[in-house]
Amino acid sequence: MCILKLNNVSKTFNNFYLDNINFELPKGYIIGYIGPNGSGKTTTIKLITDQYLPDSGTIYINGKKLSDSEKDYRNSIGYIADDFYFPDFFKIHTIKKILKDFYPTFDPLSFDEYISLWKLPCNQNVGTFSKGMKVRLMFACVLSRKPEILILDEATNGLDPVVRTEILQILKDYIKDGEHSVLFSTHILSELDNIADYIYMILDGKCTLMGTNDELLDNFILITGSIQHQDFFKKKCVSFIQKDNYLEGLVRSDNIDFLPNNLSFKRPTLEQILLYHSKEDTYCE
């Protein structure tokens, strides 16, 4: 069952066109949404969270059009971005009261559990919290509403590895019952290694690659060779770069039937796949 579906969703700004985005988020899955700066990740997320209206296309939540959902989506979607939207002078009990009044699905006991698990001080103004404490508080607020879809837009930015690992574990636990899903946009691609079931890569407003982590890694080969192989690199690579006195490039596995002598090859990382796809200065024909 598909919990979120984007059907030909487009949005135009002065200098940017989000071009017919299509994807589905099944129940019980985590999707990593990746792309370089300015490629359209936040725009997509703001369309899903009803902060922007699409110029065309339809967004469905649980099979219902977002535009017809009479704000049901508020309970279905939990959204965390890289900002903290509570006033500095608030204390945790004020936030708890607001959540209780505003969200019928809010579970105060679950909220208290997160607050004590993460040792967040209840007698301190939230403005005095460290970055990591603020992120934990945001997660406590959203998770204790038990939304079906959790949407994270670079939400783990600035967190130390301990907190980040903790949050990733929470996400894994969150989808375990097969009823919840996560859409996760991040620049730290190594975060997705162990948790993302699918990866969608967006480049310049277009969804360019999608598949499981393994499918993407299997579909490409990273090759290195000397400058004398430049013609081969030009012909075969998605793009390549010159590093000192050798070349490194990314090829599609199905675009290569033999490797000339003296070329070496290995499995790329997700980061290298993104890097070579987003290189503007491509030497490809």
Ligand SMILES: Nc1ncnc2c1ncn2[C@@H]1O[C@H](COP(=O)(O)OP(=O)(O)OP(=O)(O)O)[C@@H](O)[C@H]1O
């Ligand atoms: N409200 C807006 N008005 C005008 N242009 C906008 C608006 N929102 C986004 N854009 C433009 O849309 C493009 C995509 O921005 P977006 O924030 O979606 O990228 P992103 O992939 O999330 O980038 P980053 O990784 O840097 O956060 C950018 O060129 C941005 O300037």
